[in-house]
């Protein structure tokens with residue numbers, strides 16, 4: 001496996017898909033209206049957005065982070081490789097799923113050790129990341145301004161069973177080096193978190209430079225309007241890449257029951273013991289989940305949040321299904337990453 005490709009995030013999961021296939025692998029690093037910018041073993045390549053390959057529904061088009069096989073003679077894409085993870089949002093108008101990022105390995109869910117700290121919001125992000133097929137690490141900033149950072153850490157740890165939490169002073173490059181183990185060569189990461197929690201600060205410390213300021217460069221589209229469709233993969237000093245797209249802040253939960261259940265595993269597990277298959281865990285007789293709440297095994301707050309997220313996901317899914325896009329394509333779009341995530345869990349393989 002060539003080192004240049006590995007540095008771009010090429011892994012066994014992609015290698016196994018290209019055996020005997022024509023074309024050269026390249027990774028999409030930016031998506032523009034009229035062209036894609038890709039990086040490959042031989043350097044960067046521009047792929048014009050034209051031809052039948054692009055004549056597809058939005059949820060099938062390549063997005064930033066995707067691996068494509070390209071005919072290097074013509075710069076024409078031949079196929080998009082199956083993704084190890086995939087993030088999407090509802091497009092403006094809410095009738096289409098719009099792909100935002102593919103093949104992200106680890107997402108740092110950023111929150112602060114202060115009054116902004118909100119467990120239910122962290123859980124929403126955990127469900128999103130689970131659904132996308134990536135792994136999440138909760139990063140709590142402002143540990144330096146808080147006397148009881150460990151208390152926040154404990155509370156964050158009370159979310160999912162396999163939750164990983166790090167507390168940092170995001171202003172200090174030495175301190176954020178605790179995140180190094182997720183930042184090895186060829187690893188792709190992304191940041192999620194509300195405004196002001198310290199994402200740009202964290203990125204700056206990770207880069208030890210001031211790159212975050214330059215993200216989301218404005219450019220003119222063909223009608224002379226400014227658009228902020230520039231999306232980017234930044235290279236971090238340790239060899240990892242940070243995928244920074246503005247839309248990552250508006251991720252949607254749609255058709256995400258599997259991700260929500262994975263993020264609330266203790267509820268999903270108990271629910272299989274409920275008398276009714278469609279039990280809402282409210283006042284139904286024989287409800288194993290309510291029983292666990294009464295016994296103090298499941299928190300009432302988490303059950304309430306699980307319900308809220310299931311509602312949000314179902315409502316968005318319904319909107320997509322009613323409009324042209326349909327739920328079948330979304331289910332299909334997600335199926336592969338769910339299978340990959342399950343495979344990774346059972347064999348411990350991160351490829």
Ligand SMILES: Nc1nc2c(ncn2[C@@H]2O[C@H](COP(=O)(O)OP(=O)(O)OP(=O)(O)O)[C@@H](O)[C@H]2O)c(=O)[nH]1
Pocket residue numbers: 141142143144145168169170171193194195196197198199200201202
């Ligand atoms: N003391 C301290 N200040 C921090 C820390 N993290 C962030 N800050 C400060 O918090 C403020 C907001 O941080 P940003 O990095 O701009 O937050 P953001 O998440 O990028 O915000 P958006 O760009 O709005 O999404 C800045 O003034 C930072 O200096 C930290 O760990 N310790």
Ligand SMILES: [Zn+2]
Pocket residue numbers: 271274275279280281282284286287288289290
């Ligand atoms: Zn029940």
